[in-house]
Amino acid sequence: MKLYYEFVKIYVKLYKIRKDLIFIRTCKRERLIPTFAHVRLANPHLRKTQVIQQCAQNILQGELKYKKRLLTQSYRHSSRLFNMLKDSIPQNIIFNRLISIRDEIISKQVKKFEERHDHKLAKLRYYNVKKAMEQSHRNSMILSSLPNNNRNDNNTQENDLKTITNLSQRKLTIDEENALKHGLHHVFPTDKFDNSRFVCNMEHFYAKLINLHTDYRHYERKDSQQQIKHKLTSTQLNVAGELRSIANSFRKKAELEMTINNQQYKQIKQTLRSLANDTNIIITRPDKGRGVVIMDKGEYISKMETLLEDQTKFKRIYDDPTIPNEDRLIRLLLRLQKEGFITNEEFRMAKPIGSRPARLYGLPKLHKPNENYPLRPVMSAIKTVGYGLGRMLKNRLSHLRTSPYVIKDSFDFLHKIKSSKNVDKILVSFDVASLFTNVPLTYTIDFVLEQMYPTCSKSCLKLPKTKQCRKCKQNVDFRTLLEEATSKTHFTFNNKMYVQHNGVAMGAPLAPVIADIFMSHLETTLMDRLTQSGVCEWYRYVDDTFVFINKDANVDNILSILNEFHPSIKFTRKIEDNDKLEFLDVQVIRSSEQQCFETTIYRKPTFTGLLTSWNSYVPIQYKKASIVSMVNRALNICSTYKHLEDEFNEIRRIGLLNNYPLSFIDTIIGIKLSQHRNKTFTKIDTPIIENDKKKIYVEIPFIQSSTIGLKNKIKHLTNKLKPDLDIQFFFKPPSSTQAFFQNKDPIVKHMKSDVVYYVKCNDCTHSYIGKTERQCIRRLNEHGAPKTAYQQQCNHVSDDLNHNSNIQELRRSSRIRNKTTITNDNNSDNMIAKSSITQHEKETGHHMDWSNFQVIWQDNHYYRLLIKESLLIKAYEPELNKTTHSVPLLVFPDGLPRVLLPNPDL
Structure with a gap:
């Protein structure tokens, strides 16, 4: 009887352990913290910190391992008792009856275990929901208590982000809105581990680590009987084995973690696939700012094809010229390299390999509702015939972009206006309408050639090339290169092929250079007339200008001078309003009391307030950078403590709307404020010690905690083989929501x-x-x-x-x-x-x-x-x-x- 009692008792324990394991796994998966995992603290406010949360997860993991060991021991003990009981009771009928009694007892006990665990889980889930609701309510209270800063009329003043603009006839469901509300850059956890990419990265990392070079770049050309051997030392072989073991362990943990993380997002991904499969709509981002725009596909194509019907800029072609154009450019580059017109490095940069047509797509201009939301054409020019050539020419033309009127960025602009003595002048902004597509290409190329390769005489250019002088040959060759990188660029849209023979496309590497050169030439040519018309100071960033003019100057007269320069270019103007004028991300405010300018942050009406969401499946460094960049801008641009306080409140508001914890935001503000004050008021003359270690970069997939473990193990392993190396890790997150919606023509x-x-x-x-x-x-x-x-x-x-x-x-x-x-x-x-x-x-x-x-x-x-x-x-x-x-x-x-x-x- 005693043996049977022990036998039943161990089986009840066995089933209890199994139910305990299910309970612990559920808590881990849903991030619930049972009572036994709570940590007692003298300061209760520390319970919500990341360290304590991680400590609770470690306790759960430890309990899980202990229960697994206990399960193994109990199973072995139960097997021994089962055999002993069977030996002591020879009659099968009695033995079977005892087994059925055991099963009845176990069934009752298991039911009690399940009810107890369900009750515990319900309480923990209720506590989590209650905590989330309290946090949401607290955030709402914080948002409403923050002072309303109405200096910018944008959406961030409301207690919700309006990131979706639906211009289509399709009505979105609540599930579809929830799937898109975080923007197209949002990342959801993936359930598919890319084994091939991970293995490739590990192999590439190890090859760089041991500085491996193979003598056979073209294995196809070797004799089939020839054996290629790569000799490694015993240490290198051991490290390779350890790296393989680490990688395989990571793959198993990552796949398990991905399965757990992906469960709650299955429905959202199914919703996104359903939207992607709707051929009647286009889902894209707006021209300016972050967000999601939904358009009817027919309207989208109609607007784009209307733009492409402008024969002064675009021309339809009916055959793909990619391969002949690539061959022609390679021949040209080889000749120019042989003649010494381009260097070997320039040849390597410009030489096209595996070229393909560019692909055009449109981004809706949400800031122009009165024009029925026109589209801005953008060209994806990577791997086109002239892409590398454009990068090479960009370096050659860089000196022509320099101008005393050009500013580098917002901080350069602040430095200039703070030293300005024209505080009493009128502030005006002149903006070029669609500069990139309207820049006169032939005119600009002629100007570039005149500056860089002037010809000896016009008659020489008409001679056959063999009879031209060296100057004229260089002029002709450089013109050919410029045309290959600009007017010869062909692209596809809606499975039709076009060539842009005038203007430059956004996305082409030479586009900003050509635009800058034209604008610099315009400024140099017109500045004397503009000064006589009342212009005192002129600053420009690409196509936006910030100008000081005399009070008695006629703004319309200045605008006429600008618009007369070339028929393709049209300027618009904006005069200061209530002593305020915006330029880039800076709002300039005239202070009549102090006879100076105050500056603060300016956000355009197209700003939606959308950041990388706190719930986005990306490394914490991405989220930190979202707040750090805003704080740094505030510290450098806001000129008074009042403006700085208002901006910090605005940053808190934006962060909370993107689900960032207030403590996270305030911590970054505090750190950056301290750094800024130390930088401003103290100068520490400490020598800068340069790191002479050679850097090796390695890409590893981002799978949260598994990735951190892999990083630490690889670093420890590398130190064994080569301690003088500095290993830099790049965490690769899964593809963003944008991957569901491909609006460019397929190759x-x-x-x-x-x-x-x-x-x-x-x-x-x-x-x-x-x-x-x-x-x-x-x-x-x-x-x-x-x-x-x-x-x-x-x-x-x-x-x-x-x-x-x-x-x-x-x-x-x-x-x-x-x-x-x-x-x-x-x-x-x-x-x-x-x-x-x-x-x-x-x-x-x-x-x-x-x-x-x-x-x-x-x-x-x-x-x-x-x-x-x-x-x-x-x-x-x-x-x-x-x-x-x-x-x-x-x-x-x-x-x-x-x-x-x-x-x-x-």
Whole structure:
């Protein structure tokens, strides 16, 4: 009887432990703190601090581990008692009856356990909800108690953020509004761990750590029998093994943490997918400020195409000129490099690789409701033919942007007006309407050439190039470069292709430079007339100006002088109102008593008050930066303590509206205020000790506490191998809400670059996995794909792109196109013959399925691209590949299992 009593008792204990484990896991998942995890403190106000909260979570984790150990011990003990009881009772009927009695007792006890835990959870959940409601009420009371600062008419004065502007016919549900209210930059936890990217980052980090260099950049060209060996020391091998162990441990913890964090956001993500699948609407951000704008897709396309119908700026083309333009630019750059007109560094910067058409999209101007919310065209110009060239020319033209009237930023502006003696003058602001799209491109290019490469005479330019003097040759060459980076830029919108031959597009690297050069030229040319008309001081930032004029000056006369300079450019004016005028993020206030200017923060009416939400799944440094930037601006711009106090209250208001804890905001304000006072009133002459350590940057995914643990372990491990290195970590959060809404035209498959691709044979199971930095079509042609495979999609641009109808020039263009193409790799018949794909087709008579090749991965980081190719080759072992990897896999020599990699056949 005693044995049976102990037997039942241990089984009841066993089931109680299981229920306790479920209770603890629920508390951890919902961030509930049971009574046993409370920490007694002398100061009760410290209970809400992050340290105490983390301490409670650690107690829960410790209790969880203890219960798991106890469960294992109890299970073993119960098994022993079960066997002893069975041996002591030979009759099966009696034994089975005792077991059924045990089950009845356990059932009753388990029910009691469940009721007790449910009651505890209900109390804890009620306490959490009550605490949240009290916090919300306290925030509302704080918001209402903060003094109302009406110097700026914006939305932040209300107790809720109005971040969504619905211009469409679709009515949003409450769930849809809640999913979008934090803006398109908001980040929700993800439930998918990117194993391939993480492994690539670990491999790349370790390769940099041991300074690995491989002699074989092109593994495809080596002999198939040749073995490539990478010798590592025993220490390096041990560190690689430890790094692999750390990485695998992190992957398991991260996947578990992601599963827990993602549970409460499943419905929100489903709502966002539903919105993204609605083809009748466009969801985008506004032209200025943060927020969400919803438009009818038909209206959006109609407004954009109305802009593109302006033939003075845009022209429709019917073929994709990307590849011929890229070839032509490479030939030009090679010639200029050979002639010494550009340096080797400039050549590398300007040389295009894997170019693609630019993509145009529009951002609604919410500050212009009277004009039915027009769209601002913005160009995504990354990886276009002239993108690198634009960056190179930006450096060459930088000296032409300098002007005594240009200001660098708000702080430079403050320094200038504080030293101004024209306090009694009238303040006026002149603004250029749509400067970027209206800047006269040909006029500005002519001015640039006149300043940098003046010609010897006009007649010399008309001579054949071989007979031109050196000055005229340089003039012609630099004009060609400028045109390639500006007027030759083509783009797609709504699956139609255009070229912008006048003005410069927002997003192009040369756009702000061209605009600045034109405005500087305007100022230099007109300043004498403007001074005679009453202008005393003139300051400009891009297209906004801040001007002091005499009281007897005629503002309209000054405006006329500005508007007469060029027919493409139109200025508007704004005169000070109630002794106040805004410029950038500064409001200038005339102080009649002290005969000086006061300054404070200015926020435009388009400012929604939206910051990175406190609930956004990003590192705490992002959230801290949101408050720090506002506090620093306040300390540097506000000129009086009254303005500073008002601005701090405004920062508190904005932070609370974005769910930031008031204590977090006040702590940052206190720290920055102390730093500012120490910087102002004390000067500490301490020598600056420079860190001579070499820096290595490593990207790791942001998974909250798991990420911090990984960072500390990698740092500790690195110190073993190379203590002289400074490891800098970059926490990569998941994709933002913007990833659900892609409004730019997709890039066609054969024009994608920086990819890992997959081609299979039509007649057998053989396949090939490769990578390329260039367009897929170039690499596939080198493998033996027929030249006509993508001819319909990649026809050369028609000569209306050049805006010429001269037959002789058409013939010349034809000859240029028929010249040998210069590409990254040697695109010759010999190379095609060496391709394993070509050899397979010749030996077997089979044909590859060129039209259905797959782009498996895209990555603009070259080494990561090589590792991804190696992972796929290792996992799938394609028969036509000559090698097992592109670069050595040192940390994960066995690669990744297929279940964690994309399936090329799908």
